[in-house]
Amino acid sequence: xxxxxxTPKHLVMGMTNKKSxxxxxxxxxxxxxxxKQKAKKPPELMFVYxxxxxxxxxxxxxxxxxxxxxSSLLNLHLHALQPEDSxxxxxxxxxxxxxxxxxxxxxxxxxxL
Amino acid sequence: GENVEQHPSTLSVQEGDSxxxxxxxxxxxxxxxxxxxxxxxxxxxLIIDIRSNVGEKKDQRIxxxxxxxxxxxxLHITETQPEDSxxxxxxxxxxGADGLTFGKGTHLIIQP
Numbered sequence: 001x002x003x004x005x006x007t008p009k010h011l012v013m014g015m016t017n018k019k020s021x022x023x024x025x026x027x028x029x030x031x032x033x034x035x036k037q038k039a040k041k042p043p044e045l046m047f048v049y050x051x052x053x054x055x056x057x058x059x060x061x062x063x064x065x066x067x068x069x070x071s072s073l074l075n076l077h078l079h080a081l082q083p084e085d086s087x088x089x090x091x092x093x094x095x096x097x098x099x100x101x102x103x104x105x106x107x108x109x110x111x112x113l
Numbered sequence: 114g115e116n117v118e119q120h121p122s123t124l125s126v127q128e129g130d131s132x133x134x135x136x137x138x139x140x141x142x143x144x145x146x147x148x149x150x151x152x153x154x155x156x157x158x159l160i161i162d163i164r165s166n167v168g169e170k171k172d173q174r175i176x177x178x179x180x181x182x183x184x185x186x187x188l189h190i191t192e193t194q195p196e197d198s199x200x201x202x203x204x205x206x207x208x209g210a211d212g213l214t215f216g217k218g219t220h221l222i223i224q225p
Contacts, residue, residue, distance in 0.1 A: 006156075045213070100206055102147070102213060103159065
């Protein structure tokens with residue numbers, strides 16, 4: 001089973017709202033990722049967690065706040081977003097030991113009004 | 114950082130013909146090269162990958178070749194079918210468990 005699940009599938013929020021995106025995997029992977037994908041563009045890396053610790057933060061604005069409560073869960077907390085933050089947010093995971101093969105979830109499509 | 118170039122941006126082929134998508138990378142330290150297929154409204158799906166100690170890998174109708182000297186790798190799809198229509202992304206990674214750098218994507222259209 002190589003499934004990564006993400007909730008919600010769709011999210012509409014105002015610029016003053018606070019919301020969270022959730023990601024879950026039960027493959028025993030110890031690395032988890034957040035990517036942002038704009039329409040007709042490739043995914044862009046936002047954050048990397050390795051063994052529940054933030055290892056890479058690609059200069060993402062502080063209005064995006066990641067959290068890894070345990071090895072199976074990854075959250076992305078959203079606050080005071082801008083309309084240009086509207087995008088597909090993808091979660092992925094990989095085994096840290098072999099590292100490379102990343103499995104993606106279906107994404108959360110976010111619209112900021 | 115790593116930079117991945119992908120060509121063409123759009124590729125239209127007749128059903129049953131072969132399709133080839135090419136990528137180049139900039140950092141010689143990159144050692145892992147996956148290919149993803151993304152259908153409309155879905156997340157990227159891994160279809161094949163190759164590591165830098167291998168020159169070619171094949172899985173049924175799909176193959177990937179890697180030329181480390183020239184720093185380029187290619188995806189080959191034979192006997193294309195309508196369900197192959199999607200956007201394909203190549204990617205490169207310098208170190209395991211780090212993020213991937215993606216090419217800009219190729220929209221593959223299979224004409225019936």
